[in-house]
Amino acid sequence: MLVLAVDTATPAVTAGVVRLEGDTPKTLASRITVNARAHAEVLTPHILECLTEAGVVPADLDAVVVGCGPGPFTGLRVGMATAAAFGDALGIPVHGVCSLDAIAVEAALGRDLLVVTDARRREVYWARYSGGVRVQGPEVNKPADLEPTPSQAIAGSAGHVDLFDLPVEPVETPSPAGLVAVAAAALGSGAEPAPLVPLYLRRPDAVAIADRKK
Numbered sequence: 001m002l003v004l005a006v007d008t009a010t011p012a013v014t015a016g017v018v019r020l021e022g023d024t025p026k027t028l029a030s031r032i033t034v035n036a037r038a039h040a041e042v043l044t045p046h047i048l049e050c051l052t053e054a055g056v057v058p059a060d061l062d063a064v065v066v067g068c069g070p071g072p073f074t075g076l077r078v079g080m081a082t083a084a085a086f087g088d089a090l091g092i093p094v095h096g097v098c099s100l101d102a103i104a105v106e107a108a109l110g111r112d113l114l115v116v117t118d119a120r121r122r123e124v125y126w127a128r129y130s131g132g133v134r135v136q137g138p139e140v141n142k143p144a145d146l147e148p149t150p151s152q153a154i155a156g157s158a159g160h161v162d163l164f165d166l167p168v169e170p171v172e173t174p175s176p177a178g179l180v181a182v183a184a185a186a187l188g189s190g191a192e193p194a195p196l197v198p199l200y201l202r203r204p205d206a207v208a209i210a211d212r213k214k
Contacts, residue, residue, distance in 0.1 A: 001062045002020075004047065005017075006079045007174040008076060009079070010075075010117050011036035011075075012172075013079075016029060017029045020188070026177070027175070029049070029054040030176045031050055036075065039074075039079065058089075058090055063187055064083045065179045066080055066196065068196060069098070069198055070117070070138045071099065071198075072120060094196065098199065100137070102182050103117075103155050104129045104155065105181045106177070109153055109169065110131075111153045112152045113151060114148065114154045115127050115154070115155050116146075116156040116160045116164070117160070123142050123143075124157070128150075138199060139201065143163045153169050157172060
């Protein structure tokens with residue numbers, strides 16, 4: 001099974017073509033650009049470059065997996081809208097996954113894990129994992145309000161993991177293989193994907209003028 005994987009929930013613009021064999025994802029091509037202001041500009045070129053490098057055309061794809069956050073409104077909607085457009089145009093399923101889960105599965109620890117990413121406003125998005133399963137979150141808090149324990153290690157944003165007194169796993173953003181690994185069971189079973197729901201966790205910074213007057 002050939003899967004297109006994209007994520008724009010973090011400052012990294014991520015795209016990749018992944019071959020899923022059983023539960024094992026193998027990345028055929030990937031592009032990652034860390035630029036919080038370039039999601040709309042580079043995502044589609046990244047996708048086209050990955051298809052070319054993998055030696056496939058869009059019609060060869062069997063599914064799309066997209067990170068649904070948590071993430072800032074503007075960046076997150078770019079990846080989700082692009083994934084939905086590819087799925088609609090090709091008539092293939094689009095599976096949404098929690099972007100923090102993709103970081104956690106890439107860290108692949110036996111220890112309890114805390115994953116944090118930049119939520120701006122001096123806050124972090126976070127979730128806890130035990131035995132590879134998310135047991136708390138995703139939520140958004142100030143770092144000072146988030147207890148490191150009972151987690152035994154941390155992964156995620158390089159600018160935020162050092163705020164916590166935990167051993168750091170060097171996985172900063174979702175990878176194409178990590179995204180597909182989270183969706184592997186659903187992809188393998190042929191299950192109908194749930195509707196894509198963005199995990200904003202708070203109101204967007206930009207609001208309509210009419211809403212400001214309320």
